[in-house]
Every structure is written in C-alpha cells, then in structure tokens.
Amino acid sequence: MTPRNYVRADLAAIKAYSPAAPNCELDLSDNTNLWGTPPSVDAVIAEMTRGALARYPSSNAQAMRVALAGYIGMPVECVVAGCGSDDILDSIMRAFVQPGDAVAIPDPSFSMASVFARVSGLRPLLIPLTPAQSPDIEAMIGSGVRMLYLCTPNNPTGGVISLADIENVLGNFNGLVIVDEAYAEFSEFTAIPLLRSYENLIVTRTLSKAFGLAGLRIGYAVCAPLLAAEIEKTRGPYKVNAVAERVGASVVCNDRQWVARVVAEVRENRERLSRELRQRGYEPLDSSANFLLLPVKEALTLANRLAERSIAVRAFDNLTGIGDAIRVTVGPWPMMQAMLDALDGIVA
Numbered sequence: 541m542t543p544r545n546y547v548r549a550d551l552a553a554i555k556a557y558s559p560a561a562p563n564c565e566l567d568l569s570d571n572t573n574l575w576g577t578p579p580s581v582d583a584v585i586a587e588m589t590r591g592a593l594a595r596y597p598s599s600n601a602q603a604m605r606v607a608l609a610g611y612i613g614m615p616v617e618c619v620v621a622g623c624g625s626d627d628i629l630d631s632i633m634r635a636f637v638q639p640g641d642a643v644a645i646p647d648p649s650f651s652m653a654s655v656f657a658r659v660s661g662l663r664p665l666l667i668p669l670t671p672a673q674s675p676d677i678e679a680m681i682g683s684g685v686r687m688l689y690l691c692t693p694n695n696p697t698g699g700v701i702s703l704a705d706i707e708n709v710l711g712n713f714n715g716l717v718i719v720d721e722a723y724a725e726f727s728e729f730t731a732i733p734l735l736r737s738y739e740n741l742i743v744t745r746t747l748s749k750a751f752g753l754a755g756l757r758i759g760y761a762v763c764a765p766l767l768a769a770e771i772e773k774t775r776g777p778y779k780v781n782a783v784a785e786r787v788g789a790s791v792v793c794n795d796r797q798w799v800a801r802v803v804a805e806v807r808e809n810r811e812r813l814s815r816e817l818r819q820r821g822y823e824p825l826d827s828s829a830n831f832l833l834l835p836v837k838e839a840l841t842l843a844n845r846l847a848e849r850s851i852a853v854r855a856f857d858n859l860t861g862i863g864d865a866i867r868v869t870v871g872p873w874p875m876m877q878a879m880l881d882a883l884d885g886i887v888a
C-alpha cells in the first residue's frame with residue numbers, strides 16, 4: 541500500500557489553491573485592503589494579555605457577533621462567525637445539503653465555491669453568466685438543485701446582482717440561496733434587508749476586504765437563527781481565535797470611518813484606473829468591488845511578465861464567456877500607477 545491508496549479519488553482530482561506570485565513586491569492579486577489595517581487594531585493587540593492566549597476563546601465568538609449584529613442591524617442570533625468566509629461557505633455546504641446533491645453556481649464566480657462543494661461530495665452545477673455578465677436567474681431558479689450560490693459584487697467580474705433579481709430567486713427557488721457579499725462595502729448593495737422577508741437566504745460577509753483583516757481570518761453569515769445554529773453545529777467550537785475575536789469586535793465598532801474613507805478612495809481609483817486602461821485600449825469590466833477584471837489575449841504570459849517586474853495579478857485562463865483575463869486589486873494610486881507603468885513597459 542502507498543499513501544495514494546488512502547486518498548479519495550474525487551479529492552485527489554481537486555487542485556490545491558495556489559496564491560499568485562507570492563514573492564512580488566506589489567501584490568495586486570488577492571483583493572485585500574492595500575491601505576493596511578484599521579487604526580484600532582494595534583492598541584487592541586497590545587492590550588491582549590498572555591493569559592488571554594493561554595485559554596480558549598469564547599466558543600462562538602459571542603462579543604464579536606454582538607458587534608457584527610450591531611454593524612448590520614440584525615439580532616445576534618442571526619450571526620454566525622468563522623475562520624474567514626471560506627470557512628463559513630464550507631460549513632454551509634456541509635450543513636444543508638447531502639453528498640451527491642447539486643449546488644448551482646454561476647460561471648465565472650468565486651472559484652472556492654465549487655471547490656468547497658466538491659470537497660463535501662456535492663456536485664457543482666456551473667451556470668454560465670449571461671452575455672451581460674449577470675447570473676442567469678431563470679436558469680438558476682429552474683436548475684432543480686437544492687442550493688444556489690450567488691456572489692455580489694461577483695468575483696472575478698465585479699458586477700452586482702439587482703435586488704429585484706435576488707428577490708425573484710428567493711421567492712421562486714425551492715431551496716437555500718447563499719449570497720456571498722465579501723465585497724459588499726465597496727458597492728451600495730446588500731441583500732441583508734431581505735432576511736426579514738425570506739427565510740431561505742444566507743448572506744456571507746468577511747472582514748478580509750474593506751476591513752483590512754485578511755490575516756486574522758474572520759468571516760460571518762447572516763441568516764435565520766435556526767439556520768445559524770445548524771451552521772455552528774457543522775464544526776468544532778473556537779473557529780474564531782482570541783485575537784481575531786477582540787480585533788474584529790473593535791474594528792466594526794471603532795473603525796467604520798476609516799473603512800468609509802478607504803471605500804471612497806477605492807471607488808475613485810477604480811474609475812481612474814479603468815479610464816487609464818481604456819485609454820490604452822483595454823476593456824475592463826464595470827466593477828462595484830475593489831478590483832477590475834481585464835480581458836487580455838494571454839493572461840498567464842502577461843501575469844508572468846508583470847511578476848518579472850515584481851507585480852502580482854491574478855491570471856485567469858479562458859474564463860467562460862470572457863476568455864483570458866487578469867484581475868487587478870485596486871489600491872492607493874501610486875500602486876496603480878506602478879501597474880500602469882509596468883504594463884506600458886511590457887507593451888512597448
């Protein structure tokens with residue numbers, strides 16, 4: 541027997557996630573917050589005693605959930621926190637559908653949604669975006685699956701789904717609907733108010749993007765209390781570590797003005813970058829997130845050439861309906877200018 545005899549064939553077929561060019565000086569590949577972390581973080585970490593680290597944190601991140609509930613205006617029983625929204629999405633896939641069931645996922649969308657589905661023995665049913673780069677709502681409603689995943693603003697395209705389309709899905713789809721709002725702060729859109737009318741909705745959020753805490757791994761779901769309790773049951777306690785819980789609670793209470801300033805700058809720089817790229821003949825997709833998707837001829841080659849100049853972007857090989865593309869995180873303007881200069885150097 542070799543170790544290979546013990547692996548699950550379906551799991552062996554899944555490629556492990558690999559970050560783009562991790563050694564580049566300028567990393568525009570992962571849509572994190574390029575302005576850094578919010579101001580209250582340092583003091584909270586400095587105040588933490590070693591004693592707090594020697595003990596387990598609260599079993600379900602109670603204090604942080606209270607803070608998050610205040611931030612989104614929902615009761616705390618509706619909030620479940622986890623180790624990044626990756627963990628939350630993974631837990632949802634395990635909580636409500638059985639191995640062998642199918643989950644409908646727009647294509648292209650957040651690649652880990654399909655991965656988590658497959659790891660849980662589910663069948664991802666990929667439904668191509670329409671030519672306008674929106675989810676095919678009718679196809680999703682009629683897909684006959686048990687669960688739908690939607691992402692708004694969508695990664696990697698950046699487009700938002702209208703509230704009317706989401707309500708149409710919630711009212712007409714016979715199953716649970718996940719709305720992944722990892723980038724919600726950058727758009728003016730949230731489906732959270734619909735939770736008061738629809739019990740088949742689970743909204744997932746993260747502190748990794750606008751709140752600048754990707755390294756602490758904090759995500760959360762907002763849904764009916766019964767569903768939140770079921771998600772909690774799918775994993776062990778203590779998914780949110782003690783440092784993350786304290787810092788997470790602090791930033792959602794104390795750092796919202798900082799986040800608002802970052803969001804305003806992202807929007808300004810996103811439109812400026814888009815204009816600059818258009819002047820160079822590119823056609824970036826309209827985005828409501830902190831990134832732009834740029835269809836290009838040979839994405840891998842371009843990403844490698846940018847990496848030679850120490851700039852990391854995410855390359856996509858032949859995205860459905862789009863073809864090759866690179867995704868660029870929007871950051872402070874000097875970083876954007878460095879990216880444009882590098883592009884100019886490559887093209888020249």
Ligand SMILES: Cc1ncc(COP(=O)(O)O)c(C=O)c1O
Pocket residue numbers: 570571623624625626627650691695720722723745746747748754757758759
């Ligand atoms: C759409 C979307 N959902 C979820 C995540 C996962 O974020 P995290 O696990 O850091 O909360 C990401 C990360 O890039 C994302 O783009």
